[in-house]
Amino acid sequence: MGSYVPPRRVTNHDLEQILDTSDEWIRTRTGIVERRVVNEGVVTSDLALAAAKAALADAGLGPADLDLIVVATGSPDMLWPSTACVLQGKLGAGCPAFDVSAACSGFVYGMSLVEGLVAAGQYETVLLVGADALSRHLNWNDRSTCVLFGDGAGAVVIRRVDGEGDMLGSVLRADGRDADILKIPAGGNAIPPSTESVEAHLHYITMNGREVFKFAVRTTCAIVEEVLGRANVALDEVTYVLFHQANQRICDAAAEGLGLPKERVPGNIDKYGNTSTASIPLLVDELYRAGSLEAGNIIVTVGFGAGLTWGANVVRWSKGGHG
Ligand code: UT7
Numbered sequence: 239m240g241s242y243v244p245p246r247r248v249t250n251h252d253l254e255q256i257l258d259t260s261d262e263w264i265r266t267r268t269g270i271v272e273r274r275v276v277n278e279g280v281v282t283s284d285l286a287l288a289a290a291k292a293a294l295a296d297a298g299l300g301p302a303d304l305d306l307i308v309v310a311t312g313s314p315d316m317l318w319p320s321t322a323c324v325l326q327g328k329l330g331a332g333c334p335a336f337d338v339s340a341a342c343s344g345f346v347y348g349m350s351l352v353e354g355l356v357a358a359g360q361y362e363t364v365l366l367v368g369a370d371a372l373s374r375h376l377n378w379n380d381r382s383t384c385v386l387f388g389d390g391a392g393a394v395v396i397r398r399v400d401g402e403g404d405m406l407g408s409v410l411r412a413d414g415r416d417a418d419i420l421k422i423p424a425g426g427n428a429i430p431p432s433t434e435s436v437e438a439h440l441h442y443i444t445m446n447g448r449e450v451f452k453f454a455v456r457t458t459c460a461i462v463e464e465v466l467g468r469a470n471v472a473l474d475e476v477t478y479v480l481f482h483q484a485n486q487r488i489c490d491a492a493a494e495g496l497g498l499p500k501e502r503v504p505g506n507i508d509k510y511g512n513t514s515t516a517s518i519p520l521l522v523d524e525l526y527r528a529g530s531l532e533a534g535n536i537i538v539t540v541g542f543g544a545g546l547t548w549g550a551n552v553v554r555w556s557k558g559g560h561g
Pocket residue numbers: 258259260263264267268342381382383385420445446447448449450451454484485512514542543544
């Protein structure tokens with residue numbers, strides 16, 4: 239595993255200087271205290287590269303060992319080529335590469351996809367990266383969205399092994415009828431870039447926060463129960479349930495719905511905000527580096543986001559503390 243966040247911290251107090259908002263509002267409504275934001279010129283593939291290098295170093299592998307690169311992102315460097323191809327070039331790997339687009343569920347979707355490809359014997363060693371620089375797609379005058387997001391990347395090298403590590407179950411879901419409640423409207427061919435689209439702020443994230451909140455609370459508990467049923471694992475056997483870090487209140491409501499104590503639902507939204515596809519691998523890597531994951535631990539990861547998409551994976555961890 240590896241992860242990366244850009245060094246520039248933007249605190250709630252910094253945002254108080256440019257917006258009609260307050261540290262108190264942001265902290266109590268979301269749990270966020272600060273987030274990381276890329277500097278001008280830094281793009282998603284740069285974040286992905288740093289996380290990928292850290293994951294490869296952790297795995298004791300080099301770019302030439304990779305058979306496939308998959309990048310989950312909702313903020314690609316450009317429409318095409320894919321961010322995975324740009325990353326492949328920056329890494330100097332020679333393997334096929336493509337992106338997965340499932341917004342904040344991207345990493346959970348990617349894990350499920352890659353596990354299937356590896357289990358089927360199509361690829362031996364796969365690099366999966368969740369990377370987003372959503373700060374580049376925010377309207378920094380819109381307090382209802384810009385306070386929520388941050389930038390980062392997390393990566394994992396997935397390999398078929400004999401031993402403890404395993405994916406025990408996976409459930410993916412989508413409901414495109416609600417595509418409008420969270421989106422970046424322009425930039426694709428529905429609304430190509432134009433002076434009008436820029437003036438109307440259509441290249442920025444737009445969101446009906448309340449509806450997304452209700453959707454997240456509604457779906458997260460149910461999908462944990464469903465994926466555990468599919469994996470034939472009891473909730474008591476699970477060490478951690480790791481929710482996409484979108485809002486601490488969503489995580490708290492889901493934990494309460496499942497009857498889980500706080501220690502089994504760790505989070506880091508206070509430090510990073512919502513980093514979209516990076517949030518789950520950032521959190522897993524943080525636990526891993528802190529020595530909080532032991533061989534044989536079972537973790538459930540839960541993603542939800544634009545699409546609408548949501549999903550969950552059950553993973554049995556194979557390694558002890560970092561290294
Ligand atoms: O990865 C998935 C992506 N998105 C999410 O998961 C977001 C899910 N939704 C949420 O997290 C919450 O809905 C928000 C944090 C976005 C908003 O919290 P809320 O409790 O649903 O607030 P609200 O939208 O109902 O707004 C309440 C008030 C409004 O003022 P009035 O109309 O009551 O006077 C807003 O204008 O809070 C105001 N408000 C703010 N005030 C200070 C909205 N944003 C801010 C802000 N600072 N940044």
